[in-house]
Amino acid sequence: MAGRTVRLxxxxxxxxLASGSQGDREPVYRDCVLRxxxxxxxxxxxxxxxxxxxxxMSLAGWTCQDDCKYECMWVTVGxxxxxxxxxxxxxxxxxxxxxxxxxxxxxxxxxxxNGLASLVMLCRYRTSVPASSPMxxxxxxxxxxxxxxxxxxxxxxxxxxxxxxxxxxQRPAVASAFRALLLLMLTAHVSYLSLVRFDYGxxxxxxxxxxxxxxxxxxxxxxxxxQRLPHxxxxxxxxxxxxxxxxxxxxxxxxxxxxxxxxxxxxxxxxPVHVLFFSFLEDDSLYLLKESEAKFKLD
Numbered sequence: 001m002a003g004r005t006v007r008l009x010x011x012x013x014x015x016x017l018a019s020g021s022q023g024d025r026e027p028v029y030r031d032c033v034l035r036x037x038x039x040x041x042x043x044x045x046x047x048x049x050x051x052x053x054x055x056x057m058s059l060a061g062w063t064c065q066d067d068c069k070y071e072c073m074w075v076t077v078g079x080x081x082x083x084x085x086x087x088x089x090x091x092x093x094x095x096x097x098x099x100x101x102x103x104x105x106x107x108x109x110x111x112x113x114n115g116l117a118s119l120v121m122l123c124r125y126r127t128s129v130p131a132s133s134p135m136x137x138x139x140x141x142x143x144x145x146x147x148x149x150x151x152x153x154x155x156x157x158x159x160x161x162x163x164x165x166x167x168x169x170q171r172p173a174v175a176s177a178f179r180a181l182l183l184l185m186l187t188a189h190v191s192y193l194s195l196v197r198f199d200y201g202x203x204x205x206x207x208x209x210x211x212x213x214x215x216x217x218x219x220x221x222x223x224x225x226x227q228r229l230p231h232x233x234x235x236x237x238x239x240x241x242x243x244x245x246x247x248x249x250x251x252x253x254x255x256x257x258x259x260x261x262x263x264x265x266x267x268x269x270x271x272p273v274h275v276l277f278f279s280f281l282e283d284d285s286l287y288l289l290k291e292s293e294a295k296f297k298l299d
Contacts, residue, residue, distance in 0.1 A: 023088035036068035060101035110267030121278035
């Protein structure tokens with residue numbers, strides 16, 4: 001027992017000097033994974049594992065090695081808690097209780113609810129706003145990207161949406177050129193993370209930087225037009241809420257009940273923000289439609 005305690009303390013002290021996460025550097029974890037893979041992940045034992053593995057686990061890509069890492073993670077967590085140490089991360093992530101094939105079930109459910117809210121509001125938008133509205137194609141495309149693409153894409157598309165609203169309606173060529181620039185930035189960003197190095201710190205910094213540009217641009221436009229367009233107060237609230245809620249993504253703590261972490265809380269918290277933002281888009285699109293119809297009558 002004393003030997004384990006000394007080893008854990010030494011590991012904590014060397015954490016800043018070594019690569020990887022504290023938990024997966026622990027010798028107990030490494031030895032456990034090695035023994036588990038030798039015992040279960042080759043020959044007849046592997047066939048037995050695959051025959052007993054639920055179909056949804058194999059379809060989700062869970063391998064015998066993944067299962068060993070999951071089981072050994074909890075063995076190591078138990079030792080840390082038993083010795084009174086803080087819970088470590090493993091391979092860059094906190095330990096989560098697995099549910100079915102979901103390693104982070106709360107985040108999965110929260111993401112689904114987030115996407116469902118976006119889909120419901122998209123249907124409402126398409127019902128209430130005619131396709132002839134100047135902002136209709138851009139807003140619909142934005143909604144689908146919120147459902148299917150990553151955070152970087154959503155933020156960049158929000159910047160593009162702001163460009164179209166503030167500049168592009170009068171100067172379409174400028175909006176087209178800016179869109180090409182954003183697509184180039186997104187391609188470079190995704191290529192670096194996929195082909196060179198997946199750097200969580202860089203990804204977070206990039207998203208924060210472009211998020212600040214997005215917030216500053218929208219707020220500047222809203223404040224300049226708050227007297228002429230009463231509905232822009234919804235956009236102001238959305239931008240401020242998103243900036244405040246984004247702080248949740250910067251928090252780093254072990255998941256509550258091994259299920260609920262800051263990322264899941266962020267997803268749940270942003271559901272009403274989506275509803276309010278689509279309400280703003282609906283009001284603004286209807287306003288632009290009335291404005292374009294009035295100009296057409298004058299002409």
